Amino acid sequence: MKFKSVKCNLCGNDRPKQLVKCRIAKEDTGLPIGSMNIVKCKNCGLVYVNPRPEYSFEEFSALYSDEYFNAPYMRFYIGKESRQTNESFAYRLDWIEKYKRKARILDIGCASGRFLKMAKDKEWETYGVEVSKTAADIAREKYGLNVITGRLDEAGFGDDFFDVVTASDVIEHVEDPKSFLLEINRIMKRGGLLYIAVPDFDGLYYKATVLISHFNHRNYFVLPHHIYFFNQNSIRQYLKETNFKLIDVRKNESNISTSGFTGKIIWILFLVARLINKQSRILFLAEKAR
Numbered sequence: 068m069k070f071k072s073v074k075c076n077l078c079g080n081d082r083p084k085q086l087v088k089c090r091i092a093k094e095d096t097g098l099p100i101g102s103m104n105i106v107k108c109k110n111c112g113l114v115y116v117n118p119r120p121e122y123s124f125e126e127f128s129a130l131y132s133d134e135y136f137n138a139p140y141m142r143f144y145i146g147k148e149s150r151q152t153n154e155s156f157a158y159r160l161d162w163i164e165k166y167k168r169k170a171r172i173l174d175i176g177c178a179s180g181r182f183l184k185m186a187k188d189k190e191w192e193t194y195g196v197e198v199s200k201t202a203a204d205i206a207r208e209k210y211g212l213n214v215i216t217g218r219l220d221e222a223g224f225g226d227d228f229f230d231v232v233t234a235s236d237v238i239e240h241v242e243d244p245k246s247f248l249l250e251i252n253r254i255m256k257r258g259g260l261l262y263i264a265v266p267d268f269d270g271l272y273y274k275a276t277v278l279i280s281h282f283n284h285r286n287y288f289v290l291p292h293h294i295y296f297f298n299q300n301s302i303r304q305y306l307k308e309t310n311f312k313l314i315d316v317r318k319n320e321s322n323i324s325t326s327g328f329t330g331k332i333i334w335i336l337f338l339v340a341r342l343i344n345k346q347s348r349i350l351f352l353a354e355k356a357r
Contacts, residue, residue: 068098068099068100068120068121068126069120069121070118070119070120070121071118071119071121072117072118072119073115073117073118073119075108075110075111075113075115076113076115076243076244076245076295077108077111077113077244077245077301077304077305077308078108078110078111078113080108080109080110080111082109083106083107083108083109083115083117084106084107084109085104085105085106086105086106086107086114086277087104087105087277087280087281087284088102088103088104088105088284089102089103089104089105089280089284089285089286089287089288089290090102090284090285090286091103091286091290091291092286095286095290095291096129096130096135096291096292097129097134098120098122098126098129098130098291100120100291102284103116103286103290103291104116104117104118105277105288105290105296111301111304112298112300112301113295113297113301114268114295114296114297114298114301115294115295115296116290116291116293116294116295119242119294120291130291130292131198131199131292133199133201135292136178136199136201136202153235153236153264153319153321153348154264154319154348154350156181156182156185157185159182159233159235159262159264160182160185160186160189162262162315162317162350162352163231163233163260163262163352164189166260166314166352167230167231167260168189168191169189169190169191170191170192170230170231171191171192171194171228171229171230171231172186172191172192172193172194172229172230172231172232172233173194173195173196173224173229173231173232173233173254174186174193174194174195174196174232174233174234174235175195175196175219175232175233175234175237175251176196176197176198176234176235176236176237177195177196177197177202177203177206177212177214178197178199178202178206179202179205179206179209179210180195180202180205180206180207180209180210180212180214181210182233182235183195183206183210183212183214184210184212187210187212193212193213194213194214194215194224194229195212195213195214195215196214196215196217196218196219196222197214197215197216198216198217198218199216200216203215203216204216219247219250219251220246220247220250224254225254226253226254227254227255227256227257228254228255228256229254229255229256229259230255230256230259230260231259231260231261231262232251232254232255232259232260232261232262233261233262233263234251234261234262234263234264235262235263235264236264236265236266238263238265238295238297239265239266239293239294239295239296239297240292240293240294241294241295242294244295244305245305245308245309248305248306248309248311249309249310251309252309252310252311252355255355256355257355257356257357258354258355258357259354259355260314260352260353260354260355261306261311261351261352261353261354261355262350262351262352263302263350263351263353264319264348264349264350264351265297265302265348265349266293266296266297266321266347266348266349267297267298267299267318267346267347267348267349268296268297268298269298269299269345270340270345270346270347270348270349271336271339271340271343271345271346271347272321272333272336272337272340272347273288273296273347274345275336276288297349298349299316299349302349302351306351306353310355310356311353311354311355311356312353312354312355312356313351313352313353314352314353314354315351315352316349316350316351316352317349317350318344318346318348318349318350319346319348319349319350320337320340320341320346320347320348321347321348
């Protein structure tokens with residue numbers, strides 16, 4: 068497999084420092100990647116994977132196969148019985164409805180459409196984009212939702228079309244976050260709302276796993292699927308550079324179901340994180356600048 072070196076997507080600097088090198092195990096992906104480096108930009112502090120695999124169409128399809136979406140921590144993709152692992156859809160919609168109601172909303176990475184179904188039931192005009200054909204089929208067939216299979220840049224939405232765009236646990240997967248946000252800005256009406264949720268690399272969980280991975284080189288970072296690792300400062304800078312005005316920021320904790328000794332350690336880690344305000348997730352609500 069070929070690899071390519073990339074510059075910092077935020078500031079363009081091309082001299083990062085290495086944070087950790089991780090082995091990519093068979094259970095992470097069936098692709099022959101071997102290992103990946105997580106680096107940090109010396110100029111702006113953005114954390115990302117470098118060098119990065121150059122995937123063929125077949126390899127990218129294998130990367131985001133049904134096996135990936137059926138992993139235990141992705142179970143909310145596939146059915147009503149599954150348990151969502153992060154903040155609830157109701158929490159997300161309630162936050163958005165403090166500012167807008169019954170408008171046109173797009174959910175990027177909408178999975179099987181449960182968030183959009185909730186919004187539709189509350190009289191929103193709903194649209195979705197989803198790379199998993201299996202999940203998108205469920206959204207269309209089970210809930211009757213308007214969902215496009217593919218990436219945002221393939222969807223072909225017109226300018227100034229949406230009142231609200233949501234992207235939960237998406238931007239860390241995309242190759243070019245700045246272009247991704249600029250595309251969202253293009254399709255959003257002036258004064259429209261953007262909701263983003265990402266893992267917080269400044270959280271205590273990630274501080275601990277980076278330290279541990281220095282010694283055992285294990286992959287605690289959802290590699291090779293996650294290729295960017297954000298914190299509050301980097302997302303704030305991205306929003307500023309793509310013509311968004313930040314409205315509110317909240318923190319939350321992932322719900323990781325792990326039993327035994329490891330589960331107890333993670334429970335203690337998350338408890339301490341809450342006490343010192345270093346949780347593992349960060350949520351943003353921003354407005355397209357007028």
